Amino acid sequence: MRKHDAKRRRRQPGHGRRNTGNDYIYGRQPVREVLRAGHRKIERLWVSERAVVTPDLTDIIELAQAAGADIIESAPAELDRMVSDGNHQGVAIQAGPYRYLNLSDVIELVRNAGKETLLLCLDHLEDPQNVGGLLRSAEAAGVTAVLIPKDRAAHVTPAAIRASAGAAEHVPVAIVVNLVQAIRQLKEEGVWFAGLDAGPESEPVAACDLSGPWGIVVGAEGKGLGRLVKDTCDRVISLPLYGRVSSLNAAVAAALALYEVRRRRIAATD
Numbered sequence: 001m002r003k004h005d006a007k008r009r010r011r012q013p014g015h016g017r018r019n020t021g022n023d024y025i026y027g028r029q030p031v032r033e034v035l036r037a038g039h040r041k042i043e044r045l046w047v048s049e050r051a052v053v054t055p056d057l058t059d060i061i062e063l064a065q066a067a068g069a070d071i072i073e074s075a076p077a078e079l080d081r082m083v084s085d086g087n088h089q090g091v092a093i094q095a096g097p098y099r100y101l102n103l104s105d106v107i108e109l110v111r112n113a114g115k116e117t118l119l120l121c122l123d124h125l126e127d128p129q130n131v132g133g134l135l136r137s138a139e140a141a142g143v144t145a146v147l148i149p150k151d152r153a154a155h156v157t158p159a160a161i162r163a164s165a166g167a168a169e170h171v172p173v174a175i176v177v178n179l180v181q182a183i184r185q186l187k188e189e190g191v192w193f194a195g196l197d198a199g200p201e202s203e204p205v206a207a208c209d210l211s212g213p214w215g216i217v218v219g220a221e222g223k224g225l226g227r228l229v230k231d232t233c234d235r236v237i238s239l240p241l242y243g244r245v246s247s248l249n250a251a252v253a254a255a256l257a258l259y260e261v262r263r264r265r266i267a268a269t270d
Contacts, residue, residue, distance in 0.1 A: 025158045026083045026092035028056055033166020034095055035063035041096035042069040046082065049073045051090030060091055069093070098156045101174040103182050106145045109172065110189050110213065113144045117191055117213030118261055120254060121147045123179060123229045124220045128154040132163025133251030134218065139167040141258035146173045147182055147215075180228045183215070187234075191215050195225045195233035196257055198247050202238035205257065210264050216257045218250050 022043065025034055034040060045064040051057060064071055079088055101109075110117045120138045125131055131154045138146050148155060155175065161168045176182040183193055194208060195217040217233055219225035230236055239248060239256055248256070 022097065023095050023158045023161075024083070024092060025095055025161055026086055026088035027162055028060060028089045028091055030162045030164075030166040031091050031093050032056065032060050032063065033169045034093060034161070035060060035067060036166075037169035038067070039099050039169060042067040043094040043096075044070045044072060046072050046074045046079055046092045048076050048079050048088075048090035050076050057090065064093070098161075098168075098173075100156075101145065101172050103147075103174060103176050103185065105172070106147065106174045106182075107186065107189055109144050110186060110191060113213070115212050116144075116265075117215075118143045118258065119145055119147065119186070119191060119193075119215035120258065121179060121183065121193070121215055121217040121229075122149075122153065123217055123225055124149055124153045124223075125218070125250060126152070126154050127221055128157050128159040129163045130154075130221060130250050131156070132160035132168065133249075134254050135160065135171055135173070136164040136167040137251060137255035137258060139164070139171040141255070141262055143171060143258065146171055147176050147179065148173060149179045150175050150177050180232050183217070183229070183232050186215065187232075189213075192235070193217055193233045194235040194237045194257070195219070195230050196238070196250075196253050197225050197230065197236050198238050198241075199224075199236070202236045205237045205239055205260055208235050208237050210261045211268060214261055216254060216261070218254045221250060 025031055035042065042064060047061065061071060079092060083092055118141065120134065120143050122131065122134060135146060154160060156168050156173055187193065191213045193215040197219065217225065217229060239253055
């Protein structure tokens with residue numbers, strides 16, 4: 001791999017991962033999106049000395065340089081060890097912690113978005129892969145913000161960022177102490193909430209009026225919505241299933257619900 005500038009240097013002893021509380025993110029797409037978003041301080045970019053120089057790698061290196069990161073050539077075996085043999089595609093970065101919003105920030109976003117508000121609430125999901133998939137769907141659907149409980153829930157970890165293909169860096173995410181209380185406060189701002197549930201008491205999404213500001217609430221893997229969360233929602237809705245399975249993956253169900261809200265908003269303007 002050719003040198004790009006004088007800031008790149010060979011990996012030296014003692015210059016590897018340190019316990020700084022920062023995130024180590026790898027894979028070209030996640031790394032590029034972290035750099036593109038520009039929300040974090042980037043300490044280092046490691047590039048495999050055997051990495052094939054392609055336009056996306058050149059873009060990553062230039063973004064890292066612009067962010068003031070040290071760019072380090074690394075032996076492939078060292079990079080493999082650094083990411084525990086993950087599919088790093090020749091790159092990894094050391095980035096500052098993910099920046100979360102708080103509930104007051106979300107309320108401000110809701111006030112600015114008005115009737116176009118679209119929220120996603122994750123009710124104690126614990127699988128970072130599912131959280132990453134949900135954040136990717138949320139970003140693609142243009143949600144106003146995502147709310148995640150502080151406790152007993154997966155947050156925006158490097159694993160979730162990788163599962164989101166880096167999309168998590170572009171969507172506002174808030175950590176809230178109590179999801180039920182957060183929903184109640186947002187309802188006071190005029191937001192309606194629909195919980196996704198396949199139970200017999202749910203109403204088909206086709207029968208639900210989804211005009212105006214809405215929040216979609218997704219339950220935990222295997223458990224579904226918590227009782228208090230479900231009771232706090234204005235509607236409990238279900239998606240039609242035409243095959244033999246009894247439920248959808250949380251990320252898939254949320255994506256379908258978010259796009260159903262978007263579809264109806266577009267239809268209302270035609």
